[in-house]
Amino acid sequence: MWVWCVGLFARGQLQFAIKGIQPLLVLDGLSGNVVLMPAIPPSTITDVFGSSQSCDCLTPVGQPIVDSDGSIYVEYEVRQISAVLGAPPVSSILWLLKIAPDGSTSTTQLSSSNNANLFPGNLMPDGTGGVVATWAIAAPNSPFPAHPYQAAHLSSFGGLTTYDLPMAPTQIVNGANGLPINFPMVLGENGTAFVSYGTNAVSFNLNTGAVNWNYLAAPQTGVSIISSAAGNALVAKTTNSGVDTVLRFDSTAAGTQDAWSASSVDYFIGNEWLGFPASGGDMMAYSAAPVDLSLSFWFAPEQKKTNRALPISVVLHFTGSKSKGDKLKFLDSRVECSESLGLADCTSTSGYWLWNLEGNAAVYDDAFNWAMTVSLQAHSKGFFKNANNNLQAFSCTPPPDPNDKPLPIFLQQPAGQKSIFYLDGPGPFIGVNPSDGCQKGTTFIDSETIVFNLQVNFTNKVTGFSRAVPYYVKTVIAPGHQADFANSTAGYGNISLNF
Amino acid sequence: MRRCHWIVICLTYGVLTSTSAAQRVQDIRTLFAQLNQSSSTDRAARHILQAASKDSSAREYVVQKLPEMIDKLETDKVWLNAVRLAGQLKALEAIPSLQQAMSRGPLGGASYTTLGMQMRLEDDIVAKALSQIGDPAIPAIASLLGNGDEATRMRVVLILSTIGSPAARKVLRDWLPHETDPRIKDLIESGLRS
Numbered sequence: 001m002w003v004w005c006v007g008l009f010a011r012g013q014l015q016f017a018i019k020g021i022q023p024l025l026v027l028d029g030l031s032g033n034v035v036l037m038p039a040i041p042p043s044t045i046t047d048v049f050g051s052s053q054s055c056d057c058l059t060p061v062g063q064p065i066v067d068s069d070g071s072i073y074v075e076y077e078v079r080q081i082s083a084v085l086g087a088p089p090v091s092s093i094l095w096l097l098k099i100a101p102d103g104s105t106s107t108t109q110l111s112s113s114n115n116a117n118l119f120p121g122n123l124m125p126d127g128t129g130g131v132v133a134t135w136a137i138a139a140p141n142s143p144f145p146a147h148p149y150q151a152a153h154l155s156s157f158g159g160l161t162t163y164d165l166p167m168a169p170t171q172i173v174n175g176a177n178g179l180p181i182n183f184p185m186v187l188g189e190n191g192t193a194f195v196s197y198g199t200n201a202v203s204f205n206l207n208t209g210a211v212n213w214n215y216l217a218a219p220q221t222g223v224s225i226i227s228s229a230a231g232n233a234l235v236a237k238t239t240n241s242g243v244d245t246v247l248r249f250d251s252t253a254a255g256t257q258d259a260w261s262a263s264s265v266d267y268f269i270g271n272e273w274l275g276f277p278a279s280g281g282d283m284m285a286y287s288a289a290p291v292d293l294s295l296s297f298w299f300a301p302e303q304k305k306t307n308r309a310l311p312i313s314v315v316l317h318f319t320g321s322k323s324k325g326d327k328l329k330f331l332d333s334r335v336e337c338s339e340s341l342g343l344a345d346c347t348s349t350s351g352y353w354l355w356n357l358e359g360n361a362a363v364y365d366d367a368f369n370w371a372m373t374v375s376l377q378a379h380s381k382g383f384f385k386n387a388n389n390n391l392q393a394f395s396c397t398p399p400p401d402p403n404d405k406p407l408p409i410f411l412q413q414p415a416g417q418k419s420i421f422y423l424d425g426p427g428p429f430i431g432v433n434p435s436d437g438c439q440k441g442t443t444f445i446d447s448e449t450i451v452f453n454l455q456v457n458f459t460n461k462v463t464g465f466s467r468a469v470p471y472y473v474k475t476v477i478a479p480g481h482q483a484d485f486a487n488s489t490a491g492y493g494n495i496s497l498n499f
Numbered sequence: 500m501r502r503c504h505w506i507v508i509c510l511t512y513g514v515l516t517s518t519s520a521a522q523r524v525q526d527i528r529t530l531f532a533q534l535n536q537s538s539s540t541d542r543a544a545r546h547i548l549q550a551a552s553k554d555s556s557a558r559e560y561v562v563q564k565l566p567e568m569i570d571k572l573e574t575d576k577v578w579l580n581a582v583r584l585a586g587q588l589k590a591l592e593a594i595p596s597l598q599q600a601m602s603r604g605p606l607g608g609a610s611y612t613t614l615g616m617q618m619r620l621e622d623d624i625v626a627k628a629l630s631q632i633g634d635p636a637i638p639a640i641a642s643l644l645g646n647g648d649e650a651t652r653m654r655v656v657l658i659l660s661t662i663g664s665p666a667a668r669k670v671l672r673d674w675l676p677h678e679t680d681p682r683i684k685d686l687i688e689s690g691l692r693s
Contacts, residue, residue, distance in 0.1 A: 407618035409689035426613045
C-alpha cells in the first residue's frame with residue numbers, strides 16, 4: 001500500500017492530502033482530523049469466468065499536489081481489467097481531480113485507452129492557476145505506444161493541451177514496485193518547465209511540449225534536476241558510480257560543471273550545499289557557488305518533497321541592474337548616488353558606501369494581500385586614526401532591529417498585481433564617533449568590515465502563510481578608506497557576526 | 500495622643516518632601532553639569548531622560564537650558580546629546596534652535612544606514628528631534644520648505660512624513676504643487692499615500 005502525503009495551508013489551516021487506506025483523505029495538518037474524503041470511482045476486474053468485482057482499491061491514484069492557492073490536484077485511473085478470453089485485457093480512463101480550497105471538486109478527463117493502463121504520473125502547477133499532468137501508457141501486449149510517456153497542460157481557463165512528454169524514453173521504465181517510474185519536473189519562468197529522465201534533462205514549453213533544449217548525459221552517467229534558476233536556467237547533477245557533480249545550464253543549455261563532488265548532493269541556501277563525502281561518512285555542508293533562484297512556485301522536484309507549491313516566491317538581486325517592472329528609484333534617497341545594484345561608493349556625495357539590492361516577490365494572489373517586514377542585525381569593526389595619526393580600533397554591535405522595513409517610496413506593491421519589489425541600501429558612513437563606534441562622527445575611518453544580516457518576511461494577511469528569506473551584505477573598507485570591491489560580498493543566508 | 504501622632508507624621512512628611520524636592524533639584528543640576536562634560540555626557544543624558552520622565556520640574560529645568568546648548572557651534576558629543584534630549588523630551592523651547600541647526604546638515608545617528616533607517620531619520624538627529632516634537636514643530640519646519648535647498652527640502656519632507664499627523668500631511672499636500680525636484684515630489688506623494 002502506498003501512503004503519500006502533502007501539506008498545505010488553506011484558509012489559514014495546515015492540511016494534508018493523503019493516499020492511504022482510503023483512496024484519498026484530506027486531513028487538517030494540526031489536529032489530524034479528516035477534512036474531506038473525496039470519492040474515487042471504483043475500477044472493475046473480471047475473472048476468466050466472467051465474474052466481476054468493483055473496488056476503488058483497484059483504481060490507481062497518483063501523488064497529490066497542492067497548488068499555491070490551496071487547491072489539491074490528483075490523478076486517478078478508472079480501469080476495466082478482464083481475464084475473459086477475447087476481451088480487451090484492460091481499458092482505462094485517466095482523470096484529474098481538483099479539490100478547490102472550499103472543498104468543491106471537479107474532474108477533467110486527461111486520456112483514455114481501450115488496450116492499456118494509463119498510470120498516473122507526476123503533477124506540477126504551471127504557476128498561473130493551471131497544472132501540468134503526466135502519465136504513462138502501459139500496454140500489456142503489443143502494439144506498444146511509440147511515446148508511452150504523455151503530458152497535458154490544463155490551463156486555469158480549462159483548456160487542455162496534450163502532448164508527448166518531450167524527449168522521454170520510448171519504452172516504459174519500471175521501478176522496483178513494477179510500476180512506471182515518474183520523472184521529476186520543475187517549473188521555470190514564463191511557461192518553461194524542465195524534466196529529467198536519468199539519461200537526459202530537457203527544457204520545454206509547458207503549453208505545447210516544444211523542446212527548448214535537451215542535455216544528454218555521458219554513457220554510464222545519470223542526470224537529475226536539483227533546481228530551476230533565474231532566467232530559465234537549470235541546476236542539475238550528474239551521477240557516476242554514486243558520485244554527484246553539479247551542472248549549471250543557462251537558458252540556452254550552455255553548461256558549466258562545478259569542480260567539487262559528493263554523494264546525494266542537494267542545494268540548501270546561499271552558498272551552502274548538502275551531501276555525503278564520496279568516501280563515506282556523515283552528511284556535510286559544502287560551500288559552493290549559490291543557485292540564483294527563480295521566481296518559480298515549484299523550483300525543485302516534488303517541490304522539496306512537500307508536493308506543495310509556494311504561495312510566494314522571493315528572490316534577491318545583489319548585482320547588475322534592477323528588474324524590468326521595478327519602478328523604484330534608489331536616488332529617491334538623499335544618500336544614494338547610483339541606480340545600479342551592488343556596492344556603490346557614495347562617499348563624495350553623502351559620505352556612505354552603500355550596497356544597493358533589490359527584493360522581488362511573485363505571489364499567486366494579489367500583492368496587496370502580503371505584509372512585509374525586514375529585520376536587521378549588524379556588526380562592524382575597524383580602525384580610525386586619532387589626533388596623533390595612530391590607528392585606533394572601534395567596533396559596533398547595535399541591538400537587533402526587528403523593523404527595518406523600507407518605507408513606501410522603496411516598496412512597490414500595487415493592488416491587483418502579482419509582483420512585489422523593494423529596494424534597500426545598507427552600508428557604513430565614512431566617519432565615526434571615536435568614543436562610540438556605533439555613532440556617526442567626523443573622524444574618518446581608516447578601514448572597516450561591516451556585516452548586515454537581514455531577513456525579509458512576507459506574511460499573507462488572508463491565510464497567515466509566512467515566508468522568510470535571510471540574506472546578508474558584507475562591506476569591506478580597505479585601509480585608506482577605500483571600498484574593497486573584491487572582498488565585499490552579498491548573498492542569501494546569514495553569515496557570522498563573530499569577527 | 501492620636502492627634503499628636505498625626506501632627507508628627509505630617510511634619511515629618513513635609514520635611515521629607517521638601518528635602519527630597521530640594522535634593523531632586525540639586526540632582527538635576529548635577530546631571531545637567533555632567534551633560535556638558537564630554538566624559539560624562541552620555542551617562543548624564545540617560546539619567547536626565549529618566550529623571551525628566553518622572554519629575555516635571557526636572558524636565559522643565561532641562562528644557563529651558565537645551566536651546567543654549569544647541570545654539571553652540573561645536574557639534575560634539577555634548578551637542579548631539581542636547582539635540583537628542585530636545586526630541587525625546589519634546590522640548591518646544593528648543594524648536595527655534597533645532598530649526599537653526601537644520602542648516603548644519605544631517606548629523607549624528609548610527610555609523611551605518613539602510614534605506615529604512617534613512618526614512619526614519621535615524622541618521623539625522625536634528626531632523627529626528629523635530630519629528631519627535633511633532634505638530635508644534637510644523638510651522639518652523641514648514642518655513643524651511645520655501646527657502647531651503649533640495650537637500651533641506653528633502654529632510655523637511657521626511658520630517659513631515661515621519662510626523663504623519665493630519666497637520667503634517669496638509670503641509671505636504673499644499674507644498675506638492677510647488678515642489679520642482681522630482682525626487683522630492685516622489686517622496687511627498689509616497690508619504691501622502693501611506
